[in-house]
Amino acid sequence: MARILVTGSTAGIGLETARQLLASGHGVVLHARDDARAEAVQAQLRTDAGEPEVVVGDLTSMASTRRLALEVAESRPLDVVVHNAGVGASDERVLTDDGLERIFQVNVVAPYLLTALVPAPARLVYLASGTQSRGELLLDDLQHDPARRAWDGMQAYSDSKLADVVLALAVARRWPYVVSNAVDPGWIRTRMGGASASGEPAEGADTPVWLATSQEPDATLSGRYLHRRRALEPNPAARDEAVQEGLLETLAELTGTGLPSR
Numbered sequence: 001m002a003r004i005l006v007t008g009s010t011a012g013i014g015l016e017t018a019r020q021l022l023a024s025g026h027g028v029v030l031h032a033r034d035d036a037r038a039e040a041v042q043a044q045l046r047t048d049a050g051e052p053e054v055v056v057g058d059l060t061s062m063a064s065t066r067r068l069a070l071e072v073a074e075s076r077p078l079d080v081v082v083h084n085a086g087v088g089a090s091d092e093r094v095l096t097d098d099g100l101e102r103i104f105q106v107n108v109v110a111p112y113l114l115t116a117l118v119p120a121p122a123r124l125v126y127l128a129s130g131t132q133s134r135g136e137l138l139l140d141d142l143q144h145d146p147a148r149r150a151w152d153g154m155q156a157y158s159d160s161k162l163a164d165v166v167l168a169l170a171v172a173r174r175w176p177y178v179v180s181n182a183v184d185p186g187w188i189r190t191r192m193g194g195a196s197a198s199g200e201p202a203e204g205a206d207t208p209v210w211l212a213t214s215q216e217p218d219a220t221l222s223g224r225y226l227h228r229r230r231a232l233e234p235n236p237a238a239r240d241e242a243v244q245e246g247l248l249e250t251l252a253e254l255t256g257t258g259l260p261s262r
């Protein structure tokens, strides 16, 4: 049985992913942004084996994300990390206490930092989105500077999800012994997906759970972008090595933490 960290496991697809993994007997490390949510989700997902482990970290803060990474790095090694936590489009451009654009920080900086700081597991899964196809990565304007362009929350979200695919594929290329993939979960009825979304959380969790745990040969291929367990061709930028290296370099400069060569 694998030991699997699922970020953002207090709600939506992450909660359902954790639930499915626990039901199959895997060791799940839950993640919540604060202690109150941590206690609530631990109690909610209690099984006969007891309460699952939980780690706490607010991904709108680099300091908190680093503490989370350190706690995870110091605990028993993980087999898999599912980078699921994310925020959707917003009407306004919001800055975090770190002074970073919030969607970019939670959806891109946080999974990058966790990837760089937590010892590499055997498998990595990054929750992207079908919106990655309309994403555009301006490496000199990843945070949608208001002096350069009017705020478009959906574009910022799409760009962040393209960055997640770029990150997954960059890690797959840099770390050939790690199985690293990106997933479009589909349009799923969650807080982010909204009430009119067509899919249930179980459908959204299916491909991440399969990639995290299946021994089927198809589930152990790396460097892919998948939807419903099938590989799709991602936005061409995602396979562009110059874009991959540019994103890694920009994130390394921003965070002061490079992606280690493993």
Ligand SMILES: NC(=O)c1ccc[n+]([C@@H]2O[C@H](COP(=O)([O-])OP(=O)(O)OC[C@H]3O[C@@H](n4cnc5c(N)ncnc54)[C@H](OP(=O)(O)O)[C@@H]3O)[C@@H](O)[C@H]2O)c1
Pocket: 007, 008, 009, 010, 011, 012, 013, 014, 032, 033, 037, 057, 058, 059, 060, 083, 084, 085, 086, 087, 106, 127, 128, 129, 130, 184, 185, 186, 187, 188, 189, 190, 191, 192, 193, 194, 197
């Ligand atoms: N739903 C869809 O239709 C859809 C479609 C394509 C892609 N996705 C992707 O799937 C992933 C999960 O989405 P979802 O629909 O399940 O969203 P959701 O229901 O809004 O859940 C998001 C999860 O991320 C956590 N999170 C957000 N900001 C955080 C922060 N600052 N620190 C710590 N945790 C934080 C949330 O914790 P709190 O409960 O504390 O806020 C929650 O556990 C996301 O990456 C999303 O981009 C979703």
